[in-house]
Amino acid sequence: xxxxxxxxxxxxxxxxxxxxxxxxxxxxxxxxxxxxxxxxxxxxxxxxxxxxxxxxxxxxxxxxxxxxxxxxxxxxxxxxxxxxxxxxxxxxxxxxxxxxxxxxxxxxxxxxxxxxxxxxxxxxxxxxxxxxxxxxxxxxxxxxxxxxxxxxxxxxxxxxxxxxxxxxxxxxxxxxxxxxxxxxxxxxxxxxxxxxxxxxxxxxxxxxxxxxxxxxxxxxxxxxxxxxxxxxxxxxxxxxxxxxxxxxxxxxxxxxxxxxxxxxxxxxxxxxxxxxxxxxxxxxxxxxxxxxxxxxxxxxxxxxxxxxxxxxxxxxxxxxxxxxxxxxxxxxxxxxxxxxxxxxxxxxxxxxxxxxxxxxxxxxxxxxxxxxxxxxxxxxxxxxxxxxxxxxxxxxxxxxxxxxxxxxxxxxxxxxxxxxxxxxxxxxxxxxxxxxxx
Numbered sequence: 001x002x003x004x005x006x007x008x009x010x011x012x013x014x015x016x017x018x019x020x021x022x023x024x025x026x027x028x029x030x031x032x033x034x035x036x037x038x039x040x041x042x043x044x045x046x047x048x049x050x051x052x053x054x055x056x057x058x059x060x061x062x063x064x065x066x067x068x069x070x071x072x073x074x075x076x077x078x079x080x081x082x083x084x085x086x087x088x089x090x091x092x093x094x095x096x097x098x099x100x101x102x103x104x105x106x107x108x109x110x111x112x113x114x115x116x117x118x119x120x121x122x123x124x125x126x127x128x129x130x131x132x133x134x135x136x137x138x139x140x141x142x143x144x145x146x147x148x149x150x151x152x153x154x155x156x157x158x159x160x161x162x163x164x165x166x167x168x169x170x171x172x173x174x175x176x177x178x179x180x181x182x183x184x185x186x187x188x189x190x191x192x193x194x195x196x197x198x199x200x201x202x203x204x205x206x207x208x209x210x211x212x213x214x215x216x217x218x219x220x221x222x223x224x225x226x227x228x229x230x231x232x233x234x235x236x237x238x239x240x241x242x243x244x245x246x247x248x249x250x251x252x253x254x255x256x257x258x259x260x261x262x263x264x265x266x267x268x269x270x271x272x273x274x275x276x277x278x279x280x281x282x283x284x285x286x287x288x289x290x291x292x293x294x295x296x297x298x299x300x301x302x303x304x305x306x307x308x309x310x311x312x313x314x315x316x317x318x319x320x321x322x323x324x325x326x327x328x329x330x331x332x333x334x335x336x337x338x339x340x341x342x343x344x345x346x347x348x349x350x351x352x353x354x355x356x357x358x359x360x361x362x363x364x365x366x367x368x369x370x371x372x373x374x375x376x377x378x379x380x381x382x383x384x385x386x387x388x389x390x391x392x393x394x395x396x397x398x399x400x401x402x403x404x405x406x407x408x409x410x411x412x413x414x415x416x417x418x419x420x421x422x423x424x425x426x427x428x429x430x431x432x433x434x435x436x437x438x
Contacts, residue, residue, distance in 0.1 A: 024056065027042040039059065040060060043060040058080060060076055061080070061090075061097075064076065065100075070100045071372070077090060096125075108224075112228075153212075153223075155213070162210055163329060163334075164329045165206060165210055169210075173217075177214070180220070180254060197301050197302070197323075198314070201327055202407040203410065205365075207303035209364075215255075221249075223245070226261065238280045250298055254299075259302040263307070263309045265281070266284055300320075307427075325427075328363050329363070331357060334359055342391065345375075348391070350391065366405050374391050375391070377395065377399065417430075418430040419436070
């Protein structure tokens, strides 16, 4: 049956095309009918006249989501979050878009924010993905609650899915993959399967991705931990959280435990004033050593942008006894990354190699930002013309010219440490990347 109310609204709109309240009613009717493309058309018209209309922006994000334009929806929702950060409904859609777009870590963080804002929140799709429904029950242990909230994964991604990073893969294969594949040989020599590796380098260069791929290579469980999962304002809770996280990893061995921003948990004790920070570090060192429990089958991968700020005790044998430099992707890797990121987006004859050549020193995160800038430019054009156009090579090259690689700032700092605080040769890889002779 035809929507007579909608037909009447459209007839009225013909007589008054700039009547924004009327056009909002039309957009709402199209949303009810799930005619997302038509709803999008009217919502973009509304936002030309009322760019600050939060409800229209949210509806536009919904329209993009249902048309599988997830990256575009994310851009709109991020603008909305700047206007109103504590809106649960908008966060839910944002979480869904991140999940569909493949940004699992960001989606999980957003999901945890939703749970903190509404402890009774339940959603079949998101709960299944992150294995969390509401708060911890009285009957379950801290470890069981942590296992649910952190979200134990069994990654399917492998090294073949990671563009570039060949030297990093070789190092990890020698230190991790081979021991997991041939444990009997290591046991014959009295060596345990497990240990710790510290990944360091500029932000956004794929440290988390390579850690997840490592777990996939050895068919191990993967547990990703951030500083917010550990640090607590109450005395003693941070140490307890850290112990419980390691217990979860041990109970699910073989397991790759990935700790992001580890420098926040393992800062140099000589630079600390309070005792609480030292206690967390001592607990961390104790867990790495396996003093009270066996770490057999647990591989600890940690990532940091500032290895020079870490306590030297972490770099001793048996702890993080191997430091691996994760450099920005080279040209072939950048081309591969761009192709993967643009896979589900509207493109036309994009020369990935040309764009990669024009974006030296760009990290993976920089390339994602480059694509977002290109999409924003296309959106602005579409708002005027009403016709979405595909992304082309020149759009990406033009966006790249407006950007400065975020890695430059990191290398400016790292260069000084590599030149003047490199007695044991920890940062030789940085010097080699910068083509500086010792």
